[in-house]
Amino acid sequence: MHHPDADTSLIRRAHHEAAIWHAGQTRRSGDPFLTHCIAVAVIVADIGMPPPVICAALLHDIDDSPCPPGRVTERFGKEIAELISAVRTARLSAIPLSALHFHTARPPTLQPTREEAVLAIRLADRLHNMRTIAFVTPTRRYRVARETLEVIAPLARAAGLTDVSRELHDLSCSVIQPPSTAAVATRALTVLTLLLPPPTRARWREEWHAELGALPTCRTRARFTLRVLLSTPKLAWTLRRTALRERRW
Incomplete structure (x- = not known):
């Protein structure tokens, strides 16, 4: 916990x-949208942001809901609404x-700059979207991954x-350059050999x-x-039985 003495009531109210x-x-995955919030x-809390920023993260998509204009300001204050x-x-x-100083150690009482708070939420939003990007259409998936790889991850x-x-870099690469079927099959065959006698x-x-390499x-x-x-279990049983028989002789 980066802010052990913080008042968490604000976070509970935002939730x-x-x-x-x-x-x-x-969401496109079928999960309740609240899971994304x-x-x-x-993620914002893991980055080290204080409760007001975590509160804003919970409410970052509130404008895409039926929430009346001005309600966030009334209930959470002008700073969080802005x-x-x-x-x-x-x-x-x-x-x-x-304006960004994430890499430097600082006391929990030192509040982040507006730029740090904005970037923390935007990065967290993109990171979770990348973690669940499999549910996005292929065209949009590639476009988002390319932007993440070229702009967001370096930032x-x-x-x-x-x-x-x-993590942003690795998730983006897995979309842009997915493992080839040959590589996947090769790994699968390697794993299957573990069923055989050493x-x-x-x-x-x-x-x-x-x-496998000869197949076009x-x-x-x-x-x-x-x-x-399908055939490996039977092959493994045959090889082990043969080895046992040879040891008996």
Whole structure:
């Protein structure tokens, strides 16, 4: 906990407010929309932001709900309402790095700058969206991943949030350059050799990989891998029984 003495009542009230106005809304995955708000708030808390920023993270999509204008200001104050507005309108490329000090140690009583609070929420929002990007259409998935890889991840790294930057980078690469079917099949065959007696694993691994490499299409490789998968338990039993018989002799 970065702020052990903080008053968490504000966060509880923000969670309750988000639950009210996002009720009935769902994400593309089918999950309640509130799960996204909570995930973003958790990431913001892990970054080290204080309760007011976590509160804004919980409410960062409140404008996309039936929440009446002005209600957030009335219940949570002008500062949090303006932070939520800034999160929605800020251009990340316009945030000066000189205003960001995530990489330096500072006491919990020192409040983040407006730029740090905005960036923390925007990065958390993008990170959770990248974690659940499988439910987005392929075209949008590629566009978001490309922007994340080229703009968002480098900004996080420059700001000193290396863990966030690394995960954004890895998630983006997995979308832009997914593992080839051949690589997946090769790994699967390697894992299957673990079912065989140790002395025989290298031989069968080499044989299976060689056969796989000679196949010309994704479909034939998939069929071969499935055939090996179905036959390996019987092969393992036969090899172990043969080895046991030879030891008895």
